Amino acid sequence: MRIQHLLLPVSDPGTVATYFRTVLELEAGADQVRIGWSTLQLEPAGARPVGGVHLAFTVPHNRFAAATTWLDARAQRQRDAEGREHFDFGGSWDAESIYFTGPDGLILELIARRRLPASERTGAFHGSEMTCISEVGLPAAAVAATQAQVEAAFGLAPLSTPTPHFAPLGDDEGLLIVVDATRRWFPEQRALPNAQGIQVRLGGVTAGAMLRDAALGWQVHSA
Template sequence: MRILELSLPVSDVAATARYFRDVLQQPVEGNAVRIGWSTITLVPAGALPVGGVHLAFNVPDDRFAAAIGWLRERAPLQRNPDGIDYFVLESNWQSQSVYFTGPDGMVLELIGRRRLPVGSRSGPFHGSELTSLSEVGLPSTDVDGLRTRLEADFGLQALSPPTPQFAPMGDDEGLLIVVDAARRWFPEGKDLPSARGLQLRLAGVSAGAGLADAAQGWQLRAA
């Protein structure tokens, strides 16, 4: 699955655009941020609450060490309660991650996945090496029910065994991180998940699929 487009409400469109351009070195045109095959369109949040949004970006796994050094120069990394700021997952994930805080308190993540193609560059890392928007967090009060809908309507499967609190739906190229609305985001365990006003357009899913959660305020549709 690929996350082609994300409409993201923010408190300050211009400031958030500058963050993506200047801190993460992404091309920005107006209110549109281009990250590989993904486009994030920044829209005014208005009365919508901000904070608690989770986004992850794919990085070629062989370039991850360079990416960590690049990120440390731009943003402090989030740590878990034990003070750890670098995380490796084996089993179904085969990944390595670091987390950092973005505008409006977004919980952002760089993730390298071993099953994806390696990079074509060497030397110092640059933000243009981010290949896509890799994950978007979707809170729900019924994780199992939402997982079932995503399986039936979108043809998505869980990347790792789901639980009633957590279900990563999709594959290495793109994941919907379905979480219990009362489960705080890893690694700091401070922020409750939110996706108010988020609208996603997905490729590699069942044609014509669409889904919205009025209570949580997000929408999905097939490309």
């Protein structure tokens, strides 16, 4: 599954686009950012809340050490309660990641999935090496019910065993992270999940499907 397009409400599109262009070295116009095969479209949030949005970006697994050095020169990593700031996920995840805070309190993540192809690049990392938006967080009043709706609409299966509070749906190329709306985001456990106004377009799934959570304000559809 691929996250092809993501509409993200922000406090100021120009300011956020500048961050992605100058800090993360991504191709960005006035209100649009290219991240590999994904497009991040920015629009004014207006009265909608910002903050509490989780996005992850994929980097090739053999470039993760270089990407970590690159990010450390640009942002401060988030830590969990035990002070850890590098996370290795085994089992079906088979990945490692680091988290950092973006504009509007975005909970951002660089993740390297070992099953995905390696890169031929060497030397210093550049932001253009990010291959896609890997994850988007979607809060739910009832995770199991939303999981069932996602599975029925798009044909997505869980990457790992879901819990009552967390269900990662998709595969190595892209995941919808369905979380309990009262569960604060890992690793800092500070911000509650927010996806008001977010619209996600998926590729590689059941065509012509759509799912909306009117109460929590997000929408997912397929090309």
